[in-house]
Amino acid sequence: MLPAAPEREASEGDRVNDPIRAVPALEAAGLGLRYRGEWALRDCDFTVPAGRISGVVGPNGAGKSTLLALAAGLLAPDAGGLRVLGEPAGAPGLRARVAYVAQDKPLYPGLTVAETLRMGRELNPVWDEEGARRIVEQGELRLRARVGSLSGGQRTRVSLALALGKRAELLLLDEPMSDLDPLARHQLMGTLMSVVAERGTTVVVSSHILPELDGVIDHLLLVQGGRVRLSGDLEDVLDGHRLLTGPVTGSELPEHLVVERRVGGRRATVLVRGAGPFDEGWQSGRPGLEELLLGYLRSPGSARARGGNGGDDRNDEHEERAA
Numbered sequence: 001m002l003p004a005a006p007e008r009e010a011s012e013g014d015r016v017n018d019p020i021r022a023v024p025a026l027e028a029a030g031l032g033l034r035y036r037g038e039w040a041l042r043d044c045d046f047t048v049p050a051g052r053i054s055g056v057v058g059p060n061g062a063g064k065s066t067l068l069a070l071a072a073g074l075l076a077p078d079a080g081g082l083r084v085l086g087e088p089a090g091a092p093g094l095r096a097r098v099a100y101v102a103q104d105k106p107l108y109p110g111l112t113v114a115e116t117l118r119m120g121r122e123l124n125p126v127w128d129e130e131g132a133r134r135i136v137e138q139g140e141l142r143l144r145a146r147v148g149s150l151s152g153g154q155r156t157r158v159s160l161a162l163a164l165g166k167r168a169e170l171l172l173l174d175e176p177m178s179d180l181d182p183l184a185r186h187q188l189m190g191t192l193m194s195v196v197a198e199r200g201t202t203v204v205v206s207s208h209i210l211p212e213l214d215g216v217i218d219h220l221l222l223v224q225g226g227r228v229r230l231s232g233d234l235e236d237v238l239d240g241h242r243l244l245t246g247p248v249t250g251s252e253l254p255e256h257l258v259v260e261r262r263v264g265g266r267r268a269t270v271l272v273r274g275a276g277p278f279d280e281g282w283q284s285g286r287p288g289l290e291e292l293l294l295g296y297l298r299s300p301g302s303a304r305a306r307g308g309n310g311g312d313d314r315n316d317e318h319e320e321r322a323a
């Protein structure tokens with residue numbers, strides 16, 4: 001597991017009373033985007049609160065990168081709308097307020113690491129030279145090395161240094177850690193989280209490496225098949241589910257609450273929406289993040305949920321019909 005996110009400076013009450021934090025980081029209504037006529041994201045309604053670390057989770061091809069690119073203003077929606085920090089995504093006023101690290105970490109290969117950081121300093125009205133250098137130096141990168149000669153993990157480090165140096169209000173990170181070795185991942189995530197906690201930065205980070213997010217995120221967006229399947233405060237979402245174990249026969253469960261059922265021998269393990277009470281034949285516990293996500297990912301057509309209360313049935317029916 002990666003280092004736990006340090007205590008955030010602001011409490012929930014502070015956020016509500018702070019007019020800036022009361023504006024969500026992302027707010028999508030009916031958001032959709034097509035590539036060559038095929039919907040990559042469709043009918044997405046969600047809110048990502050400010051001042052939090054949100055995990056965008058989903059399998060390959062789910063639409064995570066598309067969602068982040070829309071938030072970064074690199075793509076324009078084909079349906080619905082997306083507001084970022086209170087402004088329409090892509091608005092010029094967001095350029096200095098949002099930093100985006102794309103999955104393929106595009107950088108200029110001909111520049112050295114030092115020249116890349118200098119470019120960051122010159123292009124951004126606010127620049128944290130010390131913070132950016134710290135990230136580069138932790139990786140023992142030579143400032144004179146050409147970016148084109150760096151490994152994938154080293155380029156990730158330079159990209160994150162640029163993003164953090166910008167001191168943006170919102171960091172959009174698309175699979176930031178996928179090409180880092182476990183030690184670098186642990187170290188860099190720790191640095192990232194402490195910087196973010198210090199500054200109260202909002203982070204939206206996509207990943208399909210579930211352990212990477214455990215103990216780090218405090219808000220969740222589960223994307224599957226181009227739709228948002230689950231979203232909400234992480235604790236509320238976990239509180240809104242139970243992992244039940246019991247004999248395969250004899251204990252009843254309302255089918256519409258079942259997310260995933262696995263049978264091993266005579267015992268069944270069932271992930272359900274809602275906190276019960278359930279038939280007393282079941283042993284019941286709150287699922288962990290990985291158990292919850294794997295349950296949903298393994299059962300793409302099961303009960304759908306939204307928000308921490310385990311979901312809204314009317315929405316579920318709508319989404320299932322539209323799918």
Ligand SMILES: Nc1ncnc2c1ncn2[C@@H]1O[C@H](COP(=O)(O)OP(=O)(O)OP(=O)(O)O)[C@@H](O)[C@H]1O
Nearest residue numbers: 035036040058059060061062063064065066067208
């Ligand atoms: N440039 C593109 N042209 C055509 N189709 C695309 C393009 N980019 C993405 N898609 C399609 O859109 C869907 C969503 O892709 P996206 O890259 O957003 O998924 P993802 O969740 O980020 O996947 P991964 O975890 O593999 O990065 C996929 O079906 C993908 O094939």
